[in-house]
Amino acid sequence: MRRRFMKAVWLILAVIIVTLTNIDAKAAEEFPNRPIEFVVCYPPGGGADLSARIILPEVEKHIGAPIYITNKAGGEGTVGVSYALNKKPDGYTLFGLHQSSTFVGRVFGQLPYDFNEIYPISNWIDNLNIFAAKPNSPLKMFKDLLEYARQNPGKLKYGVPSKRTSQGIGAELLLSDARLDIVAVPFKGSGPTMTALLGGHVDLASIPYAMAKPHIQAGSVRALVVFGKKRVEELPDVPTAVELGYEEAPLAIAGAGVSAKVPQDRIEKLNRAFEKAMKDPKVLDQLRKAGFDPVYMDQGAFKKHILEGVEKVNRIKDRLKD
Amino acid sequence: MDFLQNLLFGFQVVLHPTNLFLAFVGCVIGTLTGVLPGLGPSAAIALLLPGTFHLTPVGAIIMLAGIYYGAMYGGSTTSVLVNIPGETASVVTCLDGYRMACQGRAGPALAVCAIGSFIAGTLSVVGLMLMAPTLAQVALSFGPPEYTSLMIVGFVILTFLASSSMPKALIMAAFGLFLSTIGLDAVSGESRFTLDIIDLNDGIGLVPVVMGLFGISEVLLNLEQIQGNPEILKGKILHLYPTREDWAKLLPASLRGTIVGFFLGILPGGGAVLSSFVSYAIEKRTSKYPEKFGTGVIEGVAAPESANNAATGGAFVPLLTLGIPANIVMAILLGAFMIHGITPGPMIIQEHPDVFWGLIASMYLGNVMLLILNLPLVGIWVQLLRVPYKILFPLILLFCLTGVYSVSMSRVDILVMIIFGVVGYVSRKTGYEAAPLILALVLGGMFENSLRQSLMMSGGNPSIFFLRPISFAFMLIAIVLLLVPVVLRRKPVPLLVEAR
Amino acid sequence: MREINIYTSFFIMIIALAICIGSLKLSIYTPRGPGPGFMSFGTGGILFLLSFHLFLKSLFSRTEGGAKDAYPKNIKTTSLILSALMFYALFLEKLGFILDSFLVFSFLFAISRTMKWYASIACSLSLALGSYVLFSVFLGIGLPRGMLNFFR
Numbered sequence: 001m002r003r004r005f006m007k008a009v010w011l012i013l014a015v016i017i018v019t020l021t022n023i024d025a026k027a028a029e030e031f032p033n034r035p036i037e038f039v040v041c042y043p044p045g046g047g048a049d050l051s052a053r054i055i056l057p058e059v060e061k062h063i064g065a066p067i068y069i070t071n072k073a074g075g076e077g078t079v080g081v082s083y084a085l086n087k088k089p090d091g092y093t094l095f096g097l098h099q100s101s102t103f104v105g106r107v108f109g110q111l112p113y114d115f116n117e118i119y120p121i122s123n124w125i126d127n128l129n130i131f132a133a134k135p136n137s138p139l140k141m142f143k144d145l146l147e148y149a150r151q152n153p154g155k156l157k158y159g160v161p162s163k164r165t166s167q168g169i170g171a172e173l174l175l176s177d178a179r180l181d182i183v184a185v186p187f188k189g190s191g192p193t194m195t196a197l198l199g200g201h202v203d204l205a206s207i208p209y210a211m212a213k214p215h216i217q218a219g220s221v222r223a224l225v226v227f228g229k230k231r232v233e234e235l236p237d238v239p240t241a242v243e244l245g246y247e248e249a250p251l252a253i254a255g256a257g258v259s260a261k262v263p264q265d266r267i268e269k270l271n272r273a274f275e276k277a278m279k280d281p282k283v284l285d286q287l288r289k290a291g292f293d294p295v296y297m298d299q300g301a302f303k304k305h306i307l308e309g310v311e312k313v314n315r316i317k318d319r320l321k322d
Numbered sequence: 323m324d325f326l327q328n329l330l331f332g333f334q335v336v337l338h339p340t341n342l343f344l345a346f347v348g349c350v351i352g353t354l355t356g357v358l359p360g361l362g363p364s365a366a367i368a369l370l371l372p373g374t375f376h377l378t379p380v381g382a383i384i385m386l387a388g389i390y391y392g393a394m395y396g397g398s399t400t401s402v403l404v405n406i407p408g409e410t411a412s413v414v415t416c417l418d419g420y421r422m423a424c425q426g427r428a429g430p431a432l433a434v435c436a437i438g439s440f441i442a443g444t445l446s447v448v449g450l451m452l453m454a455p456t457l458a459q460v461a462l463s464f465g466p467p468e469y470t471s472l473m474i475v476g477f478v479i480l481t482f483l484a485s486s487s488m489p490k491a492l493i494m495a496a497f498g499l500f501l502s503t504i505g506l507d508a509v510s511g512e513s514r515f516t517l518d519i520i521d522l523n524d525g526i527g528l529v530p531v532v533m534g535l536f537g538i539s540e541v542l543l544n545l546e547q548i549q550g551n552p553e554i555l556k557g558k559i560l561h562l563y564p565t566r567e568d569w570a571k572l573l574p575a576s577l578r579g580t581i582v583g584f585f586l587g588i589l590p591g592g593g594a595v596l597s598s599f600v601s602y603a604i605e606k607r608t609s610k611y612p613e614k615f616g617t618g619v620i621e622g623v624a625a626p627e628s629a630n631n632a633a634t635g636g637a638f639v640p641l642l643t644l645g646i647p648a649n650i651v652m653a654i655l656l657g658a659f660m661i662h663g664i665t666p667g668p669m670i671i672q673e674h675p676d677v678f679w680g681l682i683a684s685m686y687l688g689n690v691m692l693l694i695l696n697l698p699l700v701g702i703w704v705q706l707l708r709v710p711y712k713i714l715f716p717l718i719l720l721f722c723l724t725g726v727y728s729v730s731m732s733r734v735d736i737l738v739m740i741i742f743g744v745v746g747y748v749s750r751k752t753g754y755e756a757a758p759l760i761l762a763l764v765l766g767g768m769f770e771n772s773l774r775q776s777l778m779m780s781g782g783n784p785s786i787f788f789l790r791p792i793s794f795a796f797m798l799i800a801i802v803l804l805l806v807p808v809v810l811r812r813k814p815v816p817l818l819v820e821a822r
Numbered sequence: 823m824r825e826i827n828i829y830t831s832f833f834i835m836i837i838a839l840a841i842c843i844g845s846l847k848l849s850i851y852t853p854r855g856p857g858p859g860f861m862s863f864g865t866g867g868i869l870f871l872l873s874f875h876l877f878l879k880s881l882f883s884r885t886e887g888g889a890k891d892a893y894p895k896n897i898k899t900t901s902l903i904l905s906a907l908m909f910y911a912l913f914l915e916k917l918g919f920i921l922d923s924f925l926v927f928s929f930l931f932a933i934s935r936t937m938k939w940y941a942s943i944a945c946s947l948s949l950a951l952g953s954y955v956l957f958s959v960f961l962g963i964g965l966p967r968g969m970l971n972f973f974r
Contacts, residue, residue, distance in 0.1 A: 075524065744904065773856065
C-alpha cells in the first residue's frame with residue numbers, strides 16, 4: 001500500500017516540477033506571450049458579463065494573445081478585484097470595474113483592497129438612467145413633480161434597484177439638490193423595480209432607460225427626467241438633470257482595470273488594444289443592440305471620473321445609508 | 323381562429339431545418355445541465371449566449387429557451403438515483419423519488435418525472451399562448467404587500483412538509499430563515515453575519531447549501547455503512563415504466579402541479595423552486611394517506627416535477643409581455659433578445675410575430691423531443707445503479723464540486739457546501755430534515771424584502787396587508803390553512819408524531 | 823432519541839442566543855419600519871423558543887433507545903473524505919482544475935480500495951481530463967487553469 005502511494009506521489013511531483021519550469025522559461029519573452037485572464041466580477045449572464053463578452057473578442061485581436069474570462073462573483077464586485085490583485089502584477093490578469101468596487105465601495109469603506117492599487121484602463125458603458133412616473137400618473141413633467149413633492153413632502157414613493165446603484169445615486173443626488181422629500185423603496189434589481197412601477201405600487205421609479213423603453217414607447221409609463229447631461233435620442237423633449245440646473249450624476253461604470261503595479265509599457269499596450277476595440281463600429285453596434293450605451297473613456301478620463309464619483313457620493317453619503 | 327393560424331406560422335418557422343436542429347441542441351444541453359448537479363441553466367445559457375451572436379434571432383432564442391426547460395427535465399434524474407438534486411427546483415423530488423428508487427422503482431420514478439414534465443411543459447405553453455397578456459396584468463397587481471402575504475402562506479405550507487417531528491422541522495425552517503439574512507442588507511447596505519468574509523456579502527447561495535445538505539451528506543452517510551453499499555443497491559429493479567395503477571395517480575397529481583407551477587412561475591421571484599415545494603405540500607395535504615409521503619409515493623414525484631416545468635412556461639409570461647425577467651434565467655434571455663435587436667414587451671407580438679410564435683411552437687416541439695429523449699434514457703440511468711458505490715461516489719463528489727464552483731467560481735461556495743455537508747450529515751442522523759430549511763431559505767429573502775418595502779410604502783403601518791384585496795385574501799388563506807387541522811381534528815395528525 | 827434531542831436542542835439554543843446577540847448590533851427597528859436586524863432577531867427568537875420547547879419535551883419524555891444510529895460509525899472515512907474536499911477547495915485555484923481534481927480523485931480511489939493503484943490513477947486522470955473537457959470546452963465554463971495556464 002505504502003509503495004503504491006509513494007509511486008503516486010513521485011509521479012505527481014514530477015508533473016508539478018515540469019509545469020513550473022515550463023512557465024519560468026516562457027515568462028521572460030515579450031508581453032503578451034500567453035493567454036490573458038479577464039476577471040468578470042459578476043456571474044455569467046448579467047450586464048457586466050455580457051458587455052465584457054462582446055468587447056473582449058475584439059480586444060483579443062488587437063493585443064495578439066487570447067483572452068479568457070473567469071467569472072468571480074461576490075461582494076458586489078469586490079471579490080473578483082481582490083482575487084485579481086492578489087495575482088502577480090504582470091499584466092496577465094485584468095478585471096472588471098464597477099461603481100461598488102470603485103467609488104461607492106471607497107466611500108462606504110467596503111473595499112477589501114487598497115483603492116489606489118487599481119489602475120483603471122478604460123470605461124465602456126454609460127447607463128442612461130431616468131426618473132419615470134407610473135401609468136396614469138398626474139405627473140406629466142418634471143415641473144409637476146417639483147410642485148407636487150414640495151406641497152406633499154414624504155407622500156410620494158419611488159422604486160429603485162438598491163440605493164447604491166447608479167440609479168439610486170442619480171436619484172438621491174437630484175432629490176438632495178432639489179430639496180425634495182420622496183421616499184425611496186429599494187427593490188432587488190431593476191426588473192422588480194419596473195414591475196412595481198407598472199403595477200402602480202410606487203409613484204415613480206429610478207430605472208435604466210433600456211428597461212423602461214418598451215413601456216415608454218407603448219405609452220404606459222412616462223419619463224420625467226434623465227440623470228446626467230446627455231438626452232435620450234428617442235425622447236427629445238425629456239430634459240436632463242444638468243439642463244434643469246442640477247449636478248450631473250456620476251455615470252455608471254463598466255470598465256476594465258489592472259493592478260497599478262504592472263509595468264507602464266504593458267499598461268500602454270493594453271490601453272491601445274482597448275481603445276482600438278472601443279472605436280470599432282461593429283462592437284459599438286453590438287453593444288447598442290444589447291441595450292448598453294457605449295462610451296469610451298481612456299485611462300485619464302476614467303480615473304478622473306472615478307475620483308469625481310468619490311466626491312459626489314461622499315456628499316450624499318448619509319442619504320444612501322438607509 | 324386567429325391564433326391557430328399564428329401557431330401554424332410558428333410551426334413553419336420552427337420546422338426550418340436549422341431551427342429544428344437548434345431546438346434539439348438546446349434540449350440536449352438543457353438535459354445535460356439539468357443532470358449535472360449544481361450547474362444550472364442560467365450558467366449554461368449565459369456561457370452559450372455569445373456563441374449565438376451569428377445565429378438568426380429566432381434560432382438563438384429557440385435554442386436558449388430549450389436549455390431552460392430542458393434543464394427541468396434533467397434535474398430530477400440525480401434526485402431519484404442518488405438523492406442529490408440536479409437543480410434546486412428538484413429538491414422536493416428527492417423526498418419521494420429516491421425512496422421509490424430504494425424500493426426498486428427507479429424506472430417508474432424517472433418515467434413519471436419525464437411524463438409529468440411533458441404534461442406540464444405542454445400545458446403551460448398552451449397557457450402562455452392563450453392568456454399571456456391577461457396574466458401579465460395579474461402579475462402586475464402583485465406589489466410588495468401581496469408578496470409578503472403570499473410568503474406568509476408559504477410559511478404555513480412549510481409546516482406541511484414535516485414528515486417526522488414537527489418541532490424539529492420548524493427549527494430547521496427557522497435556521498433557514500436566519501441563513502437568508504446573511505449578507506449585505508438590500509435596504510441599508512449593512513453587512514450582516516458575514517464574519518468579514520467578503521464572499522458572503524452577496525448572501526449564502528442556494529446551490530451550495532442544497533448540494534451540501536443533500537449531496538455531500540448523502541455520500542458521507544452511504545460510505546458509513548459497513549458494506550459500503552447504500553440502500554438503493556439492495557433493492558431489485560422491478561420494472562422500468564409506470565403501471566396502470568401508477569398512471570391513475572400520476573395524471574391528476576401532475577395536473578394539479580401544473581396549475582400551481584404555472585401561476586407561481588408568472589410571479590417575478592417566485593419560480594420553479596417555490597412552486598415545487600408548494601405543489602408537494604398541496605398533494606400531501608389533500609392526500610388520503612399523507613403519512614405515506616416521504617416513503618415513495620408517485621404523487622410526491624409527479625406533482626413537484628410537473629410544477630417546476632410548468633413554472634418555466636409561466637416565467638415566460640412577464641418576459642414576453644412586459645419585458646420584465648421573472649428570474650435570473652429570464653434576465654439572461656432578455657439580454658439575448660436585446661442582442662438580437664428585439665425588445666420584449668407589449669409590442670413583441672406585433673413587431674416580431676416570427677419570434678413570438680416561433681418560440682411558442684418550438685416549446686411544443688421541444689417538449690415532445692425531450693420526452694422522446696428522456697424516456698429511453700430511463701433505462702440507461704437505471705443501469706447506472708449497478709455501478710459499485712465505491713466507484714460512483716468520487717464521481718458524485720466531483721460533479722458536486724465542479725457544479726457548485728461553476729455557479730460563481732467561488733472557493734467560498736465550496737467551503738459552504740462542505741460545511742452544509744457536515745450539517746446535513748449530523749442533522750439527518752439526529753432526525754432533523756433538510757427540506758424545510760431549503761424552503762425557508764428560498765422564502766426568507768423575498769419575505770424580508772417585501773415586508774420592509776411594504777412598510778416603507780405605508781410609513782410603518784401594518785394595516786397595508788389587510789386593506790389591499792389580494793393581500794387580504796392571502797392572509798385569510800393562511801389563517802384558514804392554519805386553523806383547519808385544529809378545528810377539524812381529523813385523525814391524530816401523523817405529522818406531529820415524534821420519530822421513533 | 824431522547825438523549826440526542828436534549829443535546830441537539832441545547833446546542834441550538836446556544837446558536838439562537840448567539841444570533842439574537844449578533845442582531846442587536848444591527849438596528850432592529852427604525853422609524854421607517856423594520857431595520858436590518860429585524861429578521862435575524864426574530865428568527866433567533868423563534869429558534870430559541872422552538873429549541874427550548876424541544877429541550878423541555880425531551881427532558882420529560884420517557885422513550886429511550888433508537889439513538890444508536892445517531893452516532894458516527896466510521897469517523898475515519900468521513901474525516902478523510904472531508905479533508906480531501908477541503909484540500910480540493912483550498913488548492914483549486916493554485917493547482918488548477920485538472921491537477922487538483924486528479925490529486926483528490928486518486929486519493930479518493932485510494933481510500934475506497936477498489937482498484938489497483940495504476941488503475942485508479944488512470945481512472946482519476948481520465949476523470950479529471952474528461953470533466954475538464956465537458957465543463958470547460960463543451961459548456962464553456964472558465965475553470966481555473968492554475969499552473970497549467972500556458973496552454974490553451
